[in-house]
Amino acid sequence: MGDHMIHLRQNVVDAGAAFNSHQTSLEQLKRRVRALRRNVSRPLRAVTWLVTLILIWIGLSQLAIVRWGIGLWQRRPQQAEVPKHTDSDGTAR
Secondary structure (H helix, E strand, O other): OHHHHHHHHHHHHHHHHHHHHHHHHHHHHHHHHHHHHHHHHHHHHHHHHHHHHHHHHHHHHHHHHHHHHHHHHHOOOOOOOOOOOEOOOOOEO
16 A cells, blocks of 8 residues: 555656646747737738728729629610621622
């Protein structure tokens, strides 16, 4: 029984050491994430503005195309003249 208690105590000590090691790694990870958030915010905001401007430009160009299409739709259809073929002697077919 005493031998099992020694192994159990050693396991608890090892678990505590592993926990402390993981806690240290977690603190380092938290610091890195905070630094990354500070460094990424400006480029991310710039990309967001760029994408917004591109989408606005696409929307305005689509609006211009729709207005042009409506203008074509409201026009009166025009009859296209069919060219008449002439024979070599100048008479129309």
